[in-house]
Amino acid sequence: xxxxxxxxxxxxxxxxxxxxxxxxxxxxxxxxxxxxxxxxxxxxxxxxxxxxxxxxxxxxxxxxxxxxxxxxxxxxxxxxxxxxxxxxxxxxxxxxxxxxxxxx
Amino acid sequence: xxxxxxxxxxxxxxxxxxxxxxxxxxxxxxxxxxxxxxxxxxxxxxxxxxxxxxxxxxxxxxxxxxxxxxxxxxxxxxxxxxxxxxxxxxxxxxxxxxxxxxxxxxxxxxxxxxxxxxxxxxxxxxxxxxxxxxxxxxxxxxxxxxxxxxxxxxxxxxxxxxxxxxxxxxxxxxxxxxxxxxxxxxxxxxxxxxxxxxxxxxxxxxxxxxxxxxxxxxxxxxxxxxxxxxxxxxxxxxxxxxxxxxxxxxxxxxxxxxxxxxxxxxxxxxxxxxxxxxxxxxxxxxxxxxxxxxxxxxxxxxxxxxxxxxxxxxxx
Amino acid sequence: xxxxxxxxxxxxxxxxxxxxxxxxxxxxxxxxxxxxxxxxxxxxxxxxxxxxxxxxxxxxxxxxxxxxxxxxxxxxxxxxxxxxxxxxxxxxxxxxxxxxxxxxxxxxxxxxxxxxxxxxxxxxxxxxxxxxxxxxxxxxxxxxxxxxxxxxxxxxxxxxxxxxxxxxxxxxxxxxxxxxxxxxxxxxxxxxxxxxxxxxxxxxxxxxxxxxxxxxxxxxxxxxxxxxxxxxxxxxxxxxxxxxxxxxxxxxxxxxxxxxxxxxxxxxxxxxxxxxxxxxxxxxxxxxxxxxxxxxxxxxxxxxxxxxxxxxxxxxxxxxxxxxxxxxxxxxxxxxxxxxxxxxxxxxxxxxxxxxxxxxxxxxxxxxxxxxxxxxxxxxxxxxxxxxxxxxx
Numbered sequence: 096x097x098x099x100x101x102x103x104x105x106x107x108x109x110x111x112x113x114x115x116x117x118x119x120x121x122x123x124x125x126x127x128x129x130x131x132x133x134x135x136x137x138x139x140x141x142x143x144x145x146x147x148x149x150x151x152x153x154x155x156x157x158x159x160x161x162x163x164x165x166x167x168x169x170x171x172x173x174x175x176x177x178x179x180x181x182x183x184x185x186x187x188x189x190x191x192x193x194x195x196x197x198x199x
Numbered sequence: 200x201x202x203x204x205x206x207x208x209x210x211x212x213x214x215x216x217x218x219x220x221x222x223x224x225x226x227x228x229x230x231x232x233x234x235x236x237x238x239x240x241x242x243x244x245x246x247x248x249x250x251x252x253x254x255x256x257x258x259x260x261x262x263x264x265x266x267x268x269x270x271x272x273x274x275x276x277x278x279x280x281x282x283x284x285x286x287x288x289x290x291x292x293x294x295x296x297x298x299x300x301x302x303x304x305x306x307x308x309x310x311x312x313x314x315x316x317x318x319x320x321x322x323x324x325x326x327x328x329x330x331x332x333x334x335x336x337x338x339x340x341x342x343x344x345x346x347x348x349x350x351x352x353x354x355x356x357x358x359x360x361x362x363x364x365x366x367x368x369x370x371x372x373x374x375x376x377x378x379x380x381x382x383x384x385x386x387x388x389x390x391x392x393x394x395x396x397x398x399x400x401x402x403x404x405x406x407x408x409x410x411x412x413x414x415x416x417x418x419x420x421x422x423x424x425x426x427x428x429x430x431x432x433x434x435x436x437x438x439x440x441x442x443x444x445x446x447x448x449x450x451x452x453x454x455x456x457x458x459x460x461x462x463x464x465x466x467x468x469x470x471x472x473x474x475x476x477x478x479x480x481x482x483x484x485x486x487x488x489x490x491x492x493x494x495x496x497x498x499x500x501x502x503x504x505x506x507x508x509x510x511x512x513x514x515x
Numbered sequence: 516x517x518x519x520x521x522x523x524x525x526x527x528x529x530x531x532x533x534x535x536x537x538x539x540x541x542x543x544x545x546x547x548x549x550x551x552x553x554x555x556x557x558x559x560x561x562x563x564x565x566x567x568x569x570x571x572x573x574x575x576x577x578x579x580x581x582x583x584x585x586x587x588x589x590x591x592x593x594x595x596x597x598x599x600x601x602x603x604x605x606x607x608x609x610x611x612x613x614x615x616x617x618x619x620x621x622x623x624x625x626x627x628x629x630x631x632x633x634x635x636x637x638x639x640x641x642x643x644x645x646x647x648x649x650x651x652x653x654x655x656x657x658x659x660x661x662x663x664x665x666x667x668x669x670x671x672x673x674x675x676x677x678x679x680x681x682x683x684x685x686x687x688x689x690x691x692x693x694x695x696x697x698x699x700x701x702x703x704x705x706x707x708x709x710x711x712x713x714x715x716x717x718x719x720x721x722x723x724x725x726x727x728x729x730x731x732x733x734x735x736x737x738x739x740x741x742x743x744x745x746x747x748x749x750x751x752x753x754x755x756x757x758x759x760x761x762x763x764x765x766x767x768x769x770x771x772x773x774x775x776x777x778x779x780x781x782x783x784x785x786x787x788x789x790x791x792x793x794x795x796x797x798x799x800x801x802x803x804x805x806x807x808x809x810x811x812x813x814x815x816x817x818x819x820x821x822x823x824x825x826x827x828x829x830x831x832x833x834x835x836x837x838x839x840x841x842x843x844x845x846x847x848x849x850x851x852x853x854x855x856x857x858x859x860x861x862x863x864x865x866x867x868x869x870x871x872x873x874x875x876x877x878x879x880x881x882x883x884x885x886x887x888x889x890x891x892x893x894x895x896x897x898x899x900x901x902x903x904x905x906x907x908x
Contacts, residue, residue, distance in 0.1 A: 098730060098731075099734075100734065101733075101734035101735070101737040101738050101741075104731075104734055104735070104738070105713075106614050106675065106735075106738055106742070107612070107613045107614030107615070107675070107712075107713070107723070107735075108258060108612065108613055108723075108724070108725060108727055108731075108735050109613070109713050109721050109722070109723055110256065110258060110259055110260070110261040110721060110722040110725055111713070111721050112261070113216075113261065113263060113264040113265070113720040113721070113722070114216030114261065114262060114263065114264040115216075115218075115259070115260050115261060116216050116217070116218030116219050116255065116257075116260040116261055116262040117216050117217060117218045118218060118260060119218040119220075119260055120218070121217065121218055121219075121220070124223065139206070140206045140207065140209075141206070144206055144209065144398050144399075145229060145395075145398070145435050146229070147221065147223075147224060147225050147226070147227075147228030147229050147232075147434075148217040148219075148228065149213040149215060149216070149217050149232055150217050153211065173217065175217075176217035176218055178223040178224075179223060180223035180224035180424075180431035180432060180434070181223075181224070181430075181431055181432030182224055182431070182432050182434055182435050184432060185432040185433060185435070185436060186435055186436070194432070240717055241717040242717065243587070243715045243717070245583060252726075253726050256722050256724075256725035256726055257725065257726045257728065258725045258726060258727045258728070258731045259731070261722035261725060263720065263722050264720060265717065265720050266715035266716060266717055266720045266721060266722075267715075267720070267721075267722045267723070268582075268583070268586050268715060268722075268723040268724050269723070269724035269725065270579060270582050270583070270606065270609055270724055271579070271605055271606060271609060273575070274575065274576060274579035274606075277571065277575075277576035277579035277580050277583070278579050278580070278582060278583035278586075279583060280569060280571075280576075280579075280580050280583065281539065281541070281569070281579065281580035281581060281582060281583025281584040281585075281586075281587075281591075282583040282584065282586065282587050282715065283583075284539050284567035284569055284580065284583075284584055284589075285538060285539050285567070285583065285584035285585075285586075285587035285588065285589035285591075286587060287567050288538035288539055288565075288566060288567040288584075288589055289538060289587065289588065289589060291565060292538065292565070294588065301717055318572055318573060318575075318576070319572070319573075319575075319576050319579065321572065322571055322572030322573075322576055325572070326569065326570065328569075
């Protein structure tokens, strides 16, 4: 991969594209991956609140559990960037998140 | 009296993008996320050289979705003062719309605040510049590999206060520099402590601080996975235990009044907090007793300042 | 002809800065710069200048504040010298490489130790590699005019480099000369405030000052080399326009009686006045001597200097800052000698170290310098060691 030369780079080492760190897939750091059990999850927002990466995504996807409980939102993991730290699983009040070995 | 905030009051917008290189489980990342949520889009961030800076701005990538500047190690506060002054001047001259409330926040680590950044911080606070200074304190120079700083607590192992025959971790200070007291000594309108295990409290403190004109300081404990020798998943739990043992007290100071925002009716013994961390592994029961005494003294001091017992005795 | 006021160099600079309407001024006292910021604070206190004036707690913070302010798009000013400049040293390199403009006046003073508040060029020379455009004046009028030129050049989108203007401490700063000042409108029409650089703006968020690892660092250094070359072009444009508008002509160098000179003295700053005065005497005695004053130090005007000295047999370069252990002992001599060598010219040079720590240059000293030149004018081997003019042996 060839990097741009000095003539093409914006001057002053300024990074003009906010948040372009998303291009860097920190998901590759993982040895454990979090898996959210949508049946157990009570949509308390705790995992979303404590995630250091912001990779617990709160999506507007309704979900109905087998027991009949209905939720308007669902929590999903951004596996491109989740580093597998396990804070979500550790903090979840109903233990709805399991840290599973990441197998390539 | 406003309604207490809940987790659902935290805005959804993420101003810190993933892809930054902070360690797995880094509490600083949690802190930044919530500080930025409280600040919103109209903010300019000044950071010194620190973990948060080098991991989030590796050219050509940046994790920041707000304007952000890093200059050097000891001057986050001074740079923030310059930004704030420029905004004032440009507003007066009509270059920036007068009704645009652009907040200025300096976020620095303990090294860049307690030690090398102390002078610049003092200048900013003393001049009354309209800057919120947030110190995220992981209690050592973590960026350069866990060296002792002016915030390193008694007994902690660091790479420059290692455990050997003569030294057994950090031996001073008896009580580390009290950053909030330093700020209060500069007559600031608002100063507070916060903790990543209590993000709603942190969020509301940042929001409150930003609504006040003048210099403000928030000192936030920041658990560090490699520096404290903890498991990544325990990062928030250990920060919470700091509060539950009285090792860290969440309080705020506003116009002469102290208020503890996370009361702890019955404290857990500090041993529970210390035993969770590898950096305190070498401590004897005698050492732990000394630390418990320090915590007891600080709890008593804060209770006196508040005027009632908001942090209770050790349980059991 | 504008209003002429009797002004010391510092006050002249203060008036010039006022005319350019800066947005943010940062100030930390250090002799002999202090009266610049004192006068500026009076202007602000009287409502004559609308600027945010920050009383910082050290020079390091002075430049930090300036960088923060410039990053938001403010026109910024500060002044310092000697230990203060040394204290803000790391930030000079940072500001130039993140390409933020500002004007900084150095009221040249000796670097400690021993602590010495008097004039030499050691502080000025100590930042020669920081990537700033550097000018040195020799009169209070020139010190005044340099400020206007500085903002004009610094904020030019082809340049975007911070500028150092300078003068000799006490000799210029505290000595009164007639200075023609311009009014704010004229100053601003010459150096208008424009949004020519990327700034910190919540509507267009950018990141400034990131980590530049080995894959990237080199390219940004290369960019600055190019910007310095552009700076010379812009300097020439600006000085030409300045001459048209205000009637005072400046160029990168100032020559005196060099056309038929066999020997010449090269130097910077106010001492060149003494040297010119002595040259008038020497000329009456039939000595073919001339002088060259370097005004624009960075970017170094190699071509101009070489052209001016091309027919001189022997050049004595006076440095007012010592670099112990270096081949010439002085930065100016090294740069001049190198420029001559690069041009392939057969002009020999020798060096003087003079005026350190405020030791004044007397007419006798200048006679000594010229005598040395005459002694070695037709000799093949020229001494490599610099001559320490005015030191007690």
